Amino acid sequence: MSGRLATWRVALRIARRDALRAKGRSALVVAMIALPILGVTAADLALRSGDLSRSEELTRDFGRADARYQVETNGSPVQQSPTGNELHYLDESSWEETPDRTAEEVAAELGGMLPAGTEILTDRSTHGVVHSRTGLLTTEIRELDAASPLTEGMLTLLRGHFPEGPDEVAATQAFLDESGLYVGSELRVKDDDRTYRITGAYELPGELNNQQIVALPGAVLPLPESASGGDGWLDTRVSALVGVPDGPVTWDMVMAANERGLSVDSRAVILDPPPDSEVPLYQDGMSMGDYSSEADPMVVAGAVTAVSLIILEICLLAGPAFAVGARRSRRQLGLVGSNGGDRRHLRAIMLASGVVLGAVAAVIGVVGGLVLTLLAHPLIENQSGSRFGPWDFRVLELVGIAVLAVLVGLCAALVPAFSAARSSVLDSLTGRRGVRRSGRVLPVIGVCALVLGAALAIVGGLTMNSSVVVAAGSIMAELGLVALTPLLVGVFGRLARWLPLAGRLALRDAARNRGRTAPAVAAVLAAVAGTVAVATALASDDAEHRADYRPMLPEGTVSIGSWDFAENQLDRAGAIAEDSLPVDVRADAYRIRVGAEGCDPYDFDPANACGLAEAVVPPERLCPLWQPEAESLTVAERRELNDDPRCAEGDQGWAIEGSALTVAGPELLTVLGVDPAQAEEAARALERGEAVAFNDRTVDDEGRITVQVYETQPENWNEDGSPAEEPDAVATFTAHRVDAKGYGFPPIISPTAAEAQGLDTELAEIYYSTTRVPTGAEEQAFDAMLAEELGTPPSTYIEDGYESEAAMGLLILGLAAMVITLGAAGIATGLAQADSEADLATLAAVGAAPRVRRTLSGLQCGLIAAMGVLLGAVSGLIPAMGLRLAEHRSEVASWEDSVDQGWGSGPRPELFIELPWATFAQLIVVVPLVACLLAALLTRSRMHLARRAG
Template sequence: MKTWFHSWRAAIRIARRDAWRSKGRSSLVLAMIALPILGVSALDLTYRSSELSPAERVERTIGAADARFRDSQVGGVPIFQDPTGDMHTPVKEYENEPWPSGATDVTKAIPAGSTVLTDSSASAKLTTTHGLLMTDVRELKASDPVARGIMTLLDGRFPEKNDEVMATSHFLESSGLSVGSTLSARNFDRPYRIVGSYELPDALGTDQVNALPGAFLAPYAKAVEKAGLPAPDTSLSYLVRKPGGFTWNTVKEINTKGVAVVSRAVLLDPPADSEVPLYQKDGWGNYQSSLGAGAAELASLATVVGLAMLEICLLAGPAFAVGARRSRRQLGLVGANGGARSHIRAIVLSGGLVIGIAAAVTGTVLALLLTLLLQPVLESTMGQRFGAFDIRPLELLGIALLAVLTGLLAAIVPAVTASRQTVLASLTGRRGIRRSSRVLPLIGLAALLLGGAVALFGSTVSEQVTLVAAGSALAELGVVAMTPALVGLFGRTGRWLPLSPRLALRDAVRNRGRTAPAVAAVLAAVAGTVAVSTYMASREAQNRAEYEATLPYGVAAAFVQEEGGRDVPAVREAIQRQFPVDVRADVERVSVGKPGCPPWGGDPACGRYEVIVPRANECPLYASLPGGGDPSEKYTPEQRRKLVTEDWRCKNSASSGMYLSDGGLVVGDAKLLQVLGVDDPATVKALADGKIVSFNRALVQKNDTIAIKQITDIAAADKASEENRPAPGKVSSLPAYLVPGDQKSYGLQALMTPATAKAAGLSTVPMGVYVSTDRLPDSEQRQKLDGDLAKLGSNVELHLEEGFVNDNGIVLLSLAIFAGLVTIGAAGIATGLAQADAEADLKTLAAVGAPPRVRRTLSGFQCGVVAAMGVILGSAAGLLPAVGLRLTEERNQIRMYEQNVAEGWSGELTPPHVPIVVPWETLAGLLVAVPLGAALLAALVTRSRGALARRAAT
């Protein structure tokens, strides 16, 4: 007895044989479905493999130790910490008291009988074959079993002597050194031999050198201090192993001594949030992503997946239709031998099932192989090693089932169409009379209107961006449903076209069953490109309007703030040599304390200076109160708004730009004014007369002077700051000149000459250089300068003002190319179907005397017509989501602006500018280049003479 199982088994066998006979068409559909499966499966494998288990994460963090102890730098007061040891805060609240600071002896918190291994690190400039390279120097006995897992030895061996080190493979690659080479540090002549190379599994791109404890950092610090430079900051922690490990209760007990702990036992079995005291404090809760955010992400993901499946179905559907059309005689024989319509549908659907299964298997297997082969490349890109190659069978099965579902969905419409043909029409090749559905366009129009309304509601009323995406997707589906009717409207333009395009357009309209899916596929591809292009072009216009130049156009500036500007002369010489310099202005900064002190302090022997702002010139919203607290709370929102919009003290009188130094005070000459475009003769004369030129009104005292305080006792200054009183120090008052008008100074607030600074008893050190250029340096000149600066080893802050540069140009070009390829592919499928359908028409043309080139010309126009209709409809459909997102952004920004103005926190008098810009160049390229390219490609691959066909038996 025959059952549905036997009929489907036969249908699958027929579909498999048909797919094998038509290898070209089958390979095309298989590739379209398998490529997304390949990408998603590879992404799943990569994500799961890079997602470390708690045990793997602990091994890379603390090796084989039971815990890592670290000083919390709060003077030993009790602390609360989170289970991972990343966050901690003192137990006591210090609202009106000085915040605790200072080191504590961590070793006193380590239980007796424990095995302890020190782990310390600091930065140093190490010598390389190219010059100097800022490198992390770590002192950890890596050969000790406690440290196993933190570092992976790649070549050589671990250091065994104090003059031996090993280096990361990335450092060796960057420095040009190798195992067996020697290195040293700047200001430190002791040589070290590299005996091995290693890597940090969680940070493959780290430049690090490892030495034995006490072998490098201590003598290096002494050598640096001897050279008159501040010693580098050293980070110290302790790897501890103890029988029984460290439970959460033990960690909390150790926290009472001001020590933070990373415990293996706690990381592997973390406590509940209710057992973590830190999470009970205000502002320290363990915040999780809200359900609403998760739902929004899932909705967005579902929308993207749905549109991707729709795109594949629209592209693959015509291909299945081609197969059904070419096999219509075979399907007719099935009907002639007693097969029902359900059997014909089953045969065509089985084609989608066979292709879907083949695509699922192919995509999954290729994903496994490619991920394994590309594992080193993926790890290098992510900067970390995989844990274990993690294969989740259920996830891969779900992705594979998506391919099967896509294949079935793509074959539904061709299956229904093939089953509706009569046996006589299938055997004779007659098409019969087919009418388009009158209901589908109405459903599409309703979906279009509803989707547009949802997107409009999401962009103008609601704050949910997901509504904009969902509404846009629904509207696009509506346009897809209306495509057959829209194709019919396009057909009315054929009366004004020449013969070949008129025949192609009429053929497309007459066979809407194959034309509409191809047009819809092109529509979907172009709509996505237009949406992203419009959004990015609008963002570019907004960024261009909001862009504020850091320097005048074509001006370059370079600063070196460390080691007392030791490398500044070399930086100046390199810029002079590599750039087309017009005017060069050397600048210095005021230095208090040792010559090598950085401007940010950090060393007790280093001081700092302050440019004193008179009390009367301070903005009331930011002026400190004698008893502490927030001064802005004294004012009502209306008073705050009035202050920030009308009071000059609360406006930013100095223009924005590069950070220069404390108070924006720079030591230089009139060349700097020339480079910055300040051409006021009175300003130049005042600078030459020994006055400080000020661009900030708030810095100038009532007697037209500027007061500079030199602070040498940092501890006393910090204490005075905590007590809200002036810091002790020597004050120098110098005559000042306030630059009239609103002169843009690019961050420079005050300028004085070296002679003025010397006369005032202020010490200066080199800081950097400003240069104006004859023309913008080209790429080769910039690369040469970068190479010269890299050899110095100093942190050089370099900026060249090029004006606004659009970083999204290559993205827009890539999107246009992608849309063009998809469009040409979809149109090519439609052309193949058209050729399968139009054999009789082409033979008729040949019989009436049409030249052979008509076949090639007609194929080209058929492909071009499909591409043109899809591009036009897709361009219109793609504008909706982009406009909706921009309207949503405009609404949110205006709401924030109005709220800030109402509360008195905004100094801007104009609302935010959120333009909507249509990328006409991209649209023109799609509308012209894509259809033209599709037509030319189709014409080139089509034979001008068709093969003689045997007359079909009737």
């Protein structure tokens, strides 16, 4: 045992001296191992610090308070789960009512329920419209004494101070950025003469992007009706924070509050919930308990794959460096052998080199990762939209990461160590490398692993619906392709004959030294494969979301309209739009008016309501799935009918509410983006008095559309939802079918055709096409001008179109892959230069131009990057396709179950596999070119021959 310790002590001393002697090569090895370790360390600290405990989450939710009491009803009892995730209204009608309990009433009620000395802090929030720098902006308005000690941890003051008087407010930084205001600005609510000075900027630690202003209780609310930006009582919440002096808020106190229509988030109850036997909600069978958070198998599979590829990449990057180091130290190893050292000693010296450099890399990587996270945490927090909690340094995990670095260095030195131990002393002293043929076993294993892994990943996604199987297959295929890399490098080398001198030298050098080139190519392959897999998943998700997006109108289209606004007011609103927005074509759309003057279309009381104009749906157009007898259908019949065109969902969009027909001119067809040829034919049909239809739902077998008119609301209805009474009038139109997206519009007739049928009309909406999508500042200015000119403006809508959230993620992935690829290719090029000094000296000796050395280095780097990127792009598609197939299979199973049970219908989920072409172009074209240029620029064109090579 003492002999082994002595051997390793000498080996470590030799390895340390050799590392100091060859500082350049040692720095490359340390960089190879330290860079991934740095990333893993940074990710560990960021994830641990960003993963808040339940207690920390509660502090962000309601500060230092013991509980938050929330108004749910006007007094009717409710039942809740201990964590507040589930709520049940005992009075079934109470959830529809609007709680009108004021903050003062809630505070008074809590004062009688809670112990004496309890601190009660009311918290009320709603959404309202305020003036921004350029116009109007909808934001959250909150009334809370933010300076109270109870709110500590809820809001973080950035500068200034929280409001201290009724004429002061503070605003989140997100609101200031969006509105263009700043601390010291004057803020005014729409249609309110009062002004408020912004005294401070703050942020919500868990919602950095939330736009909010906070004022003292009673300072801003209630808002003028025209300034309300919410959707009813669901957007206006009244709650109270309480601090109990003599103990926590217990479960009995929570249930007492439930009896009065209040839900409670109690810190003590959430952290230490009562048994299910004491929870009334569970006893009544209304719940199966709170939802537990389980890890997403897709995320777990992705994480396992990513970690495996990182470890693989480290070994691949470090292995060639140790191989080069072994060749550069062959004379030293030969001297050890000639002085009595055996193979055990030679292996120990090479392995000790891996341990020494791995230990140095561990220190640099761990320390660098910690420092990087400490410096970059504001950027990480802003990207994630949430602040870290307290710094969470997991010492055991950091030690494990450091040990991993040492083990990786040791593993990377294994193959060079055994190769050096097998070399004869004579070969080591003379420097002869000998000739070794490439093995045939490794390529065969690689092909088998690639085929089996790819099949397993695809089959796992198609049939097993298992992300674990997909991950296992992906890793197996990746390892198989890595095993094939030496063979593929040799295949690439055969292309050298078609290249000029420098390219021929670079490619042949890469093929001849596969032990150095193949691992570097494989390392680039691993990095690019992970990037392509994630980028493909992001692009596919984005394509699915884009397909699911249902625009209300064509992109950029402006809609102005309201039932209560007179025609002259809408005309004025249209003039404002023409002055402030990049509008193009205007189209006026009228609705059919039925009933007495001044009737209320939203009142279903026959005494006050308007009449009804309804387009008749022919019996042959009705979907059986929507009829009362649908309950008797079999599963097979449901699935068959689900594909029936009659049961397809109609166009979703901006339908003229309350009208069976749209009365408009051909300009509306232009605004809706109908093909010019079809629009011209449809315009002629409108002139003939026909109705232009976008679907066949209301078109009977004879090609006609029938509209029934009821002067008053029918009192009797059939089971299928149609009126059971005879109509007061019937209008019939010949249908002209247009194959275009209708955006929910009913059939269009001309004003002349409506008049000919005796139908009264009124202006309902004004539509504008635009030359481009209006900016946010233009929309705010438009809203402000409407409010200023018309007081209470009409409702407006601007279709902004689908906004992709994947572009930034794809860009970050591409840049990260570029950095890793450039690093791996640059390191491999540096090793090639260190390993090829004799060849370069020979080139200089025979008169090669100085630029040949620079060009050779650039092409060496570019070729390694190009080979790795091409193979990685193909390899990364395997896990991406497997995981997408597994996810799609899960969606289809859920859809089939919903259809079979009669819970819903709709089209079968589609499989979206979108290739990230922009990322491919960035990796396949840009990265190799950048690698080639950087290597050429950073390489000296001349070299000095101190002595004859060899």
